[in-house]
Amino acid sequence: MRLGTIDGVDSAGPLTVGVDIGGTSIWASVVDGDGQVLDSAHAPTPHSADALERGVERAVRELAHRHDVAAVGLAVAGFIDSDRTTVRFAPHLPWVDASVARSLGERLGLPIVLEHDANAAAWAECHFGAAAGGHNVVIVAIGTGIGAALLIDGRLYRGSFGVAPELGHLQVVPDGRACPCGKLGCWERYCSGTALVETALELLAADPSASTVLARDVAVDPGxxxxxxxxxxxxxxxxxxxxxxxxxxxxxxVGLATVADVFDPDLIVICGGVGSSAPLFLDAAREHYARLVTGSGHRPLARVRHTLLGEAAGMIGAADLARASVSDPPGDR
Incomplete structure (x- = not known):
């Protein structure tokens, strides 16, 4: 296919589409080789596997109708196999052992690459954003749940079977809140967009007389x-x-202290939908992390930074990984 052009100017490499598939929304964007988002499409996440696949197809076709694209990268909130073609399991999505790359490739006639959404965001932040210059970097993507990624010397670490690191499902509260993964007390049940709602409702239940805007909202429509x-x-x-x-x-x-104890990173980047509200929590979280980490006061602390790419990080990373799959020989991806 031709190199993509916008206003007559060639992009740095072929245009590709990055699709970020979260528990509530599908976001698809055309991305150039400099990591710039040129066009986007958006839809709610369907609740059945076939409807989800058709929803992704529609979003990509809408963008491909306006741009000449060479490949598609999907950033998926779930377990991806080591070949990056199959979704094994996704706590917030209907795909189970689904050969998504093959099926969507047949529908669209384009190469399809899958990646865990946090890995895709990490790749983007490393090449275009807040993780540039980091040595060992942990990405914590906070949205409907928690996704996480680990970059070691700039290389994505996926584990032996393609599912590492699932930090959102570390147990932080024994016998705590039920998680869609089947466990109790997972980190994401206390630190995510979903957790914000549950915590607010618990606080309101503890003080039903609270006179606040949120209390009035809940009284009108709890949902x-x-x-x-x-x-x-x-x-x-x-x-x-x-x-x-x-x-x-x-x-x-609490979670960042555990992450630092295990990985000892020099940089932690917070991204995802809830990450856009970082001014409301990040300074306090840094203080908790610095106090709780093992050896507090006697070891260097990782810098904890906010994303530079915002909610687009997953799409940008998925698109760039798709571009690499069609433009370059296999490397340190």
């Missing part, structure tokens, strides 16, 4: 409460929302 609504209320000074984010920051610090 309308979302992480974004809580963030907006916190920015406006709502006390229940601020207490919710204080709890969130505590659990983020």
């Amino acid at each position: 309308a409460l979302t992480g974004r609504r809580i963030a907006a209320a916190a920015e406006d000074g709502d006390p229940l929302a601020l207490a919710t984010f204080a709890d969130f920051a505590k659990w983020l610090g």
